[in-house]
Amino acid sequence: MTLAWVRTLIKEMYLPKRASKGFSLIELLVVVAIISILATIGVSSFSSAQKKGRDTTRKSDLKGVASALENYYADNNGYPGGSSGLISCGGSSFNWGSDAFTCNGRTYLGQLPNDPTTVDYNYLPTSCTTISGEEYCQKYTLWADLELNSDQDINEDDDTVCTAADPDSSGGYNYCVHPNQ
Numbered sequence: 001m002t003l004a005w006v007r008t009l010i011k012e013m014y015l016p017k018r019a020s021k022g023f024s025l026i027e028l029l030v031v032v033a034i035i036s037i038l039a040t041i042g043v044s045s046f047s048s049a050q051k052k053g054r055d056t057t058r059k060s061d062l063k064g065v066a067s068a069l070e071n072y073y074a075d076n077n078g079y080p081g082g083s084s085g086l087i088s089c090g091g092s093s094f095n096w097g098s099d100a101f102t103c104n105g106r107t108y109l110g111q112l113p114n115d116p117t118t119v120d121y122n123y124l125p126t127s128c129t130t131i132s133g134e135e136y137c138q139k140y141t142l143w144a145d146l147e148l149n150s151d152q153d154i155n156e157d158d159d160t161v162c163t164a165a166d167p168d169s170s171g172g173y174n175y176c177v178h179p180n181q
Contacts, residue, residue: 051147054116058144059153061113062121062177065142068101068109070180075106078128079179081135085122087112088135096120119145122173143173151175 023031069087073079080103086093089103097114100107115121121144125137146154154174 048148052151055146055148055151057116058121058146058175061115062142062144062175064113065101065109065121065123066177066180069140072101072103072108073179076104076136078136078138079125079140081128081137082123082125082140085120085124087123090134115144117147139179142177144175145173146175149174 069079072089080087080089082088083093086095087101088094089101094101094112096112097120098111100111101109113121121142124141124143125135126139126141128135128137130136155176
């Protein structure tokens with residue numbers, strides 16, 4: 001045995017080997033796949049949470065409008081008329097998201113709410129009579145389009161009042177509110 005061979009043997013046995021200087025292609029692909037799966041799950045959960053938040057806003061908005069309509073009913077013994085999905089009173093129609101709901105000098109709602117997305121809410125009065133040029137109605141329906149199809153408050157076919165008078169025959173609205181009566 002030569003001295004050089006003994007030194008080489010000692011180095012191999014007792015000194016730590018140098019680590020590789022990078023990752024293999026397989027290791028990189030596994031890491032990228034795991035990150036992709038986690039990102040997909042995260043984005044999906046975030047999107048679902050956003051939809052749920054917008055649906056909660058829609059329900060709250062329609063409850064607020066329904067409360068204002070009940071106050072109007074208490075003052076006038078009828079709900080206001082409407083056309084093209086808008087609430088009307090005193091010859092004026094009130095736009096969703098920009099106008100106050102004010103009739104006969106009384107403000108029932110400081111500003112009509114606007115849907116969080118591009119679809120407007122819809123108001124349809126029914127069982128109406130005209131007295132001195134003003135329309136008074138005994139019933140109404142407010143509509144919104146909820147985004148989460150799994151929402152328990154979506155009106156399905158069992159609610160014939162909601163689907164029978166649906167202003168959007170293509171089925172664009174899936175949630176409605178009726179008077180408290």
